[in-house]
Amino acid sequence: MxxxxxxxxxxxxxxxxxxxxxxxxxxxxxxxxxxxxxxxxxxxxxxxxxxxxxxxxxxxxxxxxxxxxxxxxxxxxxxxxxxxxxxxxxxxxxxxxxxxxxxxxxxxxxxxxxxxxxxxxxxxxxxxxxxxxxxxxxxxxxxxxxxxxxxxxxxxxxxxxxxxxxxxxxxxxxxxxxxxxxxxxxxxxxxxxxxxxxxxxxxxGGQIYTKEIDYDKILTESRVEQISDTLKRILDESYNKRSIDTAPQKNRSISQAFLWLCEIGDEYEKNWFFLTRFFEDTFTNRFRKIVPKDFSVRPKKNIDEEKIQIFIQNFCSVTGGEYQFGTSINEEESEPPAAFHIRNINQFKIFVHPITFSDWLIFSYPLPHWEKYNNCLQKPVVNVNAIEAMLFAQIIQNSLKKIDRYKNCRVSLPTEFEWEAAARGKMAFEYPWGNEFNLDHCNCNLAFGYGTSDVNLFSPAGDSPSGCQDMAGNVREWTSSYAGIKGLDWAIYNTDPIIKNLDSIAENDRLIIRGGSYSYDSICVKTWVRNTNIAVRKDTHTGFRLVLLGS
Structure with a gap:
């Protein structure tokens, strides 16, 4: 007290x-x-x-x-x-x-x-x-x-x-x-x-009002992904709505989260201020969608058409039809929960592995904050947020217009359902390669050190039924599916992707990410596990792959 x-x-x-x-x-x-x-x-x-x-x-x-x-x-x-x-x-x-x-x-x-x-x-x-x-x-x-x-x-x-x-x-x-x-x-x-x-x-001294947040993870300098998860919870708490009917204790909890962000936010998330209820209530009518305007994804002027053709060949086909999603056993292991259900998916193509630095440099210049990427060209791009990923997808889509067969195709982030269908197949595997965990099939649990690995390191043993690599571990992957708000619609599967175009993304939208990263344990890299991240956040654990629709 x-x-x-x-x-x-x-x-x-x-x-x-x-x-x-x-x-x-x-x-x-x-x-x-x-x-x-x-x-x-x-x-x-x-x-x-x-x-x-x-x-x-x-x-x-x-x-x-x-x-x-x-x-x-x-x-x-x-x-x-x-x-x-x-x-x-x-x-x-x-x-x-x-x-x-x-x-x-x-x-x-x-x-x-x-x-x-x-x-x-x-x-x-x-x-x-x-x-x-x-x-x-x-x-x-x-x-x-x-x-x-x-x-x-x-x-x-x-x-x-x-x-x-x-x-x-x-x-x-x-x-x-x-x-x-x-x-x-x-x-x-x-x-x-x-x-x-x-x-x-x-x-x-002081009292703790944000009782569900394990703030000790930050104080004890835990692993990056643990700190990231704690910061995510603080951001969520700071964005909760206030009203005259909100209990005073809840208001104090929201304000305490805002105080903590004032103290440590800049160290972990430079855009934290725009993701708070303070900003939303005070400036939303005047300064909406400020953050997404400032990104440096620039297309190259003369993109090699032969490289475009080779790039396209790396999309794997996923057959349409009925797929199982989620789990009926331990859905609480997922955040948001991954309740079992069945739905139909249209046929689509998905990139064989997460986009690598080598893939990125075919179409776009390196991002300003990237350093020393020359030694990791076959590793997944990281430190890229959902909006930058979508801008990159738009560059590829524009490049495909030069090729008659693909001029009407759309390139995008996958929905979480497309991602899961590609990862587990119609057999609904727990892991891309089957139902039993095998550390020799993926980069997780820090087994290969603190960092990403080349995307083809575990192929073909770790491939999914559709032929995709690295769908368990290495990097978490952005999807275009809305993650909801904890306590409001957290457990709901959203049928439509939130990202229909770049202007539809707000700086504080929370999206589903899939696959787990190199530091996740064997449970968290299962094909049905769902995690979330805010659209403008970027870290060393998160990358992306793309889907090709209409081909």
């Missing part, structure tokens, strides 16, 4: 302003959005005037106080003033004097102003108390500022992943991280931060 050196925070805000550049219509929209944010956070939403502000401050001893105000310079008063809900002005000097007289120990100031630099100079006069302030140039970022204040309120008393005691400077650092993410896609320099007395302890 947390040992609180200060009581739980108090949030006070006013988003009224007489600034002539702010339209009243916009302020109404901002107030409506702010109200929804506060209700989801189980915080009170009250109007503010000078009298009740000072009355409220008088009751806030021994609490962290969060204030969100619109602040503008008043020529008549020759100082900065806060606009209250009744459009009367509260001078900054009066505000700070009231805080000082009532011995408010710690406060965080979120000031929106059209002149933040000048305001910052004014604020530095009031440095006797520990505080940090955020001055924001754009009133259109009012909602993010209120959302940040709500998150700080929900973080209170939560256990950190990296600190035993929570100092003011740590919260300051987390907020800097969030503001940096906002700047990264908004392109603005809106925020100016100023802090004093950063070594003030806010609380000691």
């Amino acid at each position: 947390a040992i609180g050196l200060l009581s739980t925070p108090s949030l006070t805000f006013s988003i009224s302003s007489k600034n002539k550049h702010i339209k009243e219509k916009y302020l109404k929209v901002a107030k409506h959005n702010a109200r929804n944010t506060l209700l989801r956070s189980h915080l009170k939403f009250n109007g503010l005037n000078k009298l009740n502000l000072f009355r409220r401050i008088s009751k806030l001893n021994n609490r962290l106080c969060l204030f969100v105000f619109c602040v503008e310079y008043s020529n008549s008063l020759d100082t900065f003033v806060i606009q209250d809900e009744e459009n009367s002005a509260i001078s900054i000097d009066d505000f700070f004097n009231t805080l000082s007289n009532n011995q408010i120990p710690t406060y965080c100031l979120f000031f929106l102003s059209s002149n933040p630099k000048k305001l910052l100079s004014e604020l530095k006069k009031h440095h006797k108390k520990p505080f940090f302030c955020i001055c924001c140039l754009g009133y259109d970022l009012m909602l993010p500022v209120i959302s940040i204040a709500c998150e700080i309120n929900n973080w209170w008393g939560c256990k950190s992943l990296i600190h035993k005691d929570i100092y003011l400077k740590h919260i300051y650092w987390c907020i800097q991280n969030v503001l940096g993410k906002i700047k990264s896609f908004n392109g603005s320099n809106y925020f100016y931060l100023f802090g004093v007395q950063p070594n003030k302890i806010l609380w000691r």
Whole structure:
């Protein structure tokens, strides 16, 4: 449990302003959005005037106080003033004097102003108390500022992943991280931060609200795939929906996951911010589908037609008809569960092995973050996300238009049903080669070291009934099938692929991945086991193969 050196925070805000550049219509929209944010956070939403502000401050001893105000310079008063809900002005000097007289120990100031630099100079006069302030140039970022204040309120008393005691400077650092993410896609320099007395302890220890997440995997520096799985669970928790009906404890769990991502997200997933409920609730209407626009999959100008012909010959045929999927015995070994069922599959062709670096370089230039790939041309490509895989598939499809026989064909990631049909055949094998595990038939369980192997190393002994290589171990493989949301539609098999075209992918879509990787054990590389990954994530365990449809 947390040992609180200060009581739980108090949030006070006013988003009224007489600034002539702010339209009243916009302020109404901002107030409506702010109200929804506060209700989801189980915080009170009250109007503010000078009298009740000072009355409220008088009751806030021994609490962290969060204030969100619109602040503008008043020529008549020759100082900065806060606009209250009744459009009367509260001078900054009066505000700070009231805080000082009532011995408010710690406060965080979120000031929106059209002149933040000048305001910052004014604020530095009031440095006797520990505080940090955020001055924001754009009133259109009012909602993010209120959302940040709500998150700080929900973080209170939560256990950190990296600190035993929570100092003011740590919260300051987390907020800097969030503001940096906002700047990264908004392109603005809106925020100016100023802090004093950063070594003030806010609380000691902390409580765990995200009880189903094995966060020790990160703290103990476990294997990469274990850390990846833990991060996946943290991202899932941070993306859960909030509503006025959501239990306060659940809201705290969502916020704790967001805090943990602020602390360690950049180390494991550079796009984590775009995969959170904070981003979804705050920016989704304005900045939807930002991440997928920034990828560097570029087609080569003159692709060798002879190499294209050789590449096409590496597609294996999978007959259409009735196939068994999932299992009736241990479906809980799969995440999501893999319940037994039967369905019909149309005939298609699937690439004989995961796409290798050699295959990739026929059609496209290497990705900027790839290093030392020259020594692993026959190994599967890794550090590639689902969107980059789809862009690569589109390049191949465009290249096939030069060949009459294939000009109307479609190249894509396989659905999970196409992948499983190719992996286990109509005999519904547990492993591509049969029902008994054999470590000599695949690269798994770290038996061959920490890394991938050449794609033909275990052929033909490890081949599937359709002739496919490496469908157990080596690398996990992207599919185009939607994975669902845990607790909502997690166990449902989706009949349609989510990826119909690149524009249909959102940065936080979770897709099914299949096959397991070189570090997975013998259970996890079974043909029916399902795993998931977020579309924009990439790691050293995940690659892909393609299907050819309409040939």
